Amino acid sequence: MESLTKLNCPCLREKAVKAMYKGMNLMTIPLSRWGLSHVEIHDDADILDIGCGGGRNIQRLLRAAPKGHVTGIDPSETAVSMSFALNREAIADGRCDVYEGTADILPFGDNRFDLVMASETMYFWKNPDECVREILRVLKPGGIFLAVNSKGGTCPLDDIYEKIIPGMKIFHQEELEELFLNAGFRDLDTDYKLGALALTAVKPMTKLDAVRKRLLLKEPASYGKIAIMAGILALIGVAIAAGSKKKE
Template identity: 40%
Template sequence: MSFFENTRKPVGLGGKIMVAMMNVGHSAVARWGLQFLELAPDAKVLDCGCGGGANMKRLLKKCPQGIVKGIDYSPVSVEKSKKVNEAAIAEGRCAVLRASVAELPFKSEQFDAVTAFETVYFWPDLPQCFREVYLVLKPAGTFLICNESNGDSDKDEKWTEIIGGMTIYKDIELKAYLEQAGFYEVQIHKKKSWLCITARK
């Protein structure tokens, strides 16, 4: 397994290094994407594919009286996210679970917002995953997708060759999948090769 496979599902020591790198390496694109997400101070948010937990920490700051939950199917990511958000977990404002976005372990209409940073590339059966996100969102809730690669560059192909199971989607593809799942008001933002999409339930 190549080191870069750890972007998809971090395992072992390589995975631990990767999630630490993600927390730093993805911070600029995540901060840019978060400006398109409006949250009430007491919002309930779910971060899907929470990786190293840095974005959960940012979300907790955005909703200081709120609750942020994270899921990841990598035990390494879950462990790192728990460490990074230890204080908020102790306060009862945060929880990290090992789970797949294809089968979310939550009741319907739980969250005001669901986020996905640098992770939809690896979701199996995207339409099914988007339906799962739709179910757990409250009516009028927001789904935010934030990707470093928007599918418009030749360089994107290099990554899909290095990392097995990675698909880089263009904005029109994601918009179509979101609308099929029932989302509306799909808004697309681009900066350099970055892509951020928000959609409402």
């Protein structure tokens, strides 16, 4: 009885959960690096890590986007606490935020993120359709979603996990592609390595979105070119106006 009481102790359960997240931080290093090799991350990217776990991927993403911002979200209070502790300096600098929450109700505005990543977490989404629609909503037009799963549905043993782990769902390539295409994603690309799956999907960009993106020039040199062009056009306009007056 005493041993059972110890196992049911909240402090022991929390220690066990923390140990699990620490182990996942170490074991998923090769998987995360391989998954991230499928996307190009700009220095100033705004990134969302869904199911951030112990916070190690947040740390990687912060290094990949030194001028950007990374947000983590996880349904586990323990995971949020660990992610916060691991990325404390970035949070203090205003480059990182961590929230408790789920993928089907993302507490963010529309068209915010350049990249949304979900590593080893899709298995436990209770409402996959709603989760994917929410991801599409918070992504900027042209933004990318990256899913990384160590169990890609190609190994016969993958189906066993669904039977021994409550609530777990292994997604096969056809299921994932149908899920994202139905939500409105395009340009899907799937890659496999040693049974693991990496899927990228793009939020479509309308012609108006493309024009807006071209106008949002961030480099000073670009603004300088615009100023020069505006000056030249102004001079041309003055010359035309002067010529018209002479004719009169």
